[in-house]
Amino acid sequence: MLLQWELVNSEVFSSSANIEMLVAAQDLMMLEMETYVRREESRLAAIKRSLERIRNETHLAPSSSSSLSASRHFSTASYVGHPVNALHIISRWGDVQEQASMGGDLWTVTRRELHTDLSVTLPDSRDFFGSIEALVRLQETYQLPTSELANGVVHGDSADHPMSGFEMYAMGKASLRAGSFGQAVQWLDLAIAAKDGSFSPEDAMADLADAYQLIADYSTAVNVLQLAHENAPGNEAIASKLEDFRRINNTMGSTKAKTAWRRPKLKSTKAYEALCRGEQLKLPDVDSEQQALKCRYKPGILPFVRYKEEMLNRKPHIVLFHDVMSDAEAKTMKMEAMHKLERAHVADNENKHGHSASAKRISQVSWLWDDHANKTIHQLSRRVADITGLQTGVVSGLHSAEPFQILNYGIGGQYEPHVDYFAGNHSHSSLPEHVRASGNRLATFMFYLNDVHAGGATVFPKLKVGIPPTKNGAAFWYNIGLNGDVDPLTEHAGCPVLLGQKWVANKWIHEHGQDQYRTCRAPYS
Ligand SMILES: O=C(O)CCC(=O)C(=O)O
Ligand SMILES: [Fe+2]
Structure with missing residues (x-):
């Protein structure tokens, strides 16, 4: 290494002009180094903030070490048996992995240890979206009110904390995909109101406009898009969507909105869901x-x-x-x-x-x-x-x-x-x-x-x-x-x-x- 350094720089020492230039470049180098330190400090501060948030969020959860002892095992099992807690655990691992991967080699080693020594398979984004879809299905099957679920309450049982804005946004999008449009409106409204900076509000507003459109509330769809356009006037996709929606609103006139509307379900699906709720049993x-x-x-x-x-x-x-x-x-x-x-x-x-x-x-x-x-x-x-x-x-x-x-x-x-x-x-x-x-x-x-x-x-x-x-x-x-x-x-x-x-x-x-x-x-x- 040293030998290479000597070879590459072998022309420097032989000229005093070159040494003078080095002195002049010193200031620039200092400036660069300071910028680098500041960047690293703010990166570490972000990691610390994230750690702090995770620590606050998990203070109610049984700790991983206690879950290994038999007496606390039950509480871990009932903790993860709450679907919103389970979602939080998966979301949190997503955050942890994103932050930790910036740590480079250290994280690669930890990850390997988790896998081989503790047989832990780390969740990825598919697990997150799978959990969201499962929650949408639970909400539909058991007719859970959106506001309660957003607060982490299921049949009177509270999760360790409410859903985050990002989780609510994901619920809104998944409800749209599942054809549950009225529910999608409720989720997207809540997500936008949460204003937690974890996603682009204009994107969420565009989705909300879609949801309003699908429940035939054309004028609200236009209003929402108008707001998104004012927030982000440079966003061309939103500008052209606004044009389209205005045109549709003009032709549809004042149709009555179908607030709880969803894509129709098969009769057999409805019967299955009713039985799951304990209705219509023989x-x-x-x-x-x-x-x-x-x-x-x-x-x-x-x-x-x-x-x-x-x-x-x-x-x-x-x-x-x-x-x-x-x-x-x-x-x-x-x-x-x-x-x-x-x-x-x-x-x-x-x-x-x-x-x-x-x-x-x-x-x-x-x-x-x-x-x-x-x-x-x-x-x-x-x-x-x-x-x-x-x-x-x-x-x-x-x-x-x-x-x-x-x-x-x-x-x-x-x-x-x-x-x-x-x-x-x-x-x-x-x-x-x-x-x-x-x-x-x-x-x-x-x-x-x-x-x-x-x-x-x-x-x-x-x-x-x-x-x-x-x-x-x-x-x-x-x-x-x-x-x-x-x-x-x-x-x-x-x-x-x-x-x-x-x-x-x-x-x-x-x-x-x-x-x-x-x-x-x-x-x-
Ligand atoms: O879990 C259940 O109640 C039914 C399971 C089942 O039908 C099956 O595994 O074939
Ligand atoms: Fe079966």
């Missing part, structure tokens, strides 16, 4: 054939063992079992699954060999095999067999059921209406290869590993049946009728989780090996 004691539904102690295969069974629907047969696992067993399942979670994919019935990550299903899954070293998993699989009277183990060298699939839903996590069986009656060649040998999914047994504070019910839209997640309980139903045909009435969904977490464990029992075991007569008479 009365619990009567099914479609007006026969009383019963609760009973169901005998298992093992002698003397009885299971609490609540009948929810007669045809197809849907029941909820109560207290069929212990807290310790539920915890073991979650712990075993925790380290192997991956974004859930949906088996694609159109492209039968295809799987895709989809907004239809927002959760993470992992599979737990019976032959897993952990005894609990094996015992639980045996228990499913005992309760249902069906086979869950290996019969004639073939698995008669799938391993447990553990699901953990995130912010607004849901699984839209679907059926569990694979399309294609009888003809096994239409089944995906991995289930061809063992037949279709005859029945679904689903353990609920925890209670959910709000939302997250399992609903059957065609039957108007809803099952609230019931810790240590399990839902059970047949996907295939006694005649061997798949039953489209078993269409069901996991409603968006509003407050809290949701963990379930699915055991899909296949047709293979059940011929001797499925009861032909109704279990209730």
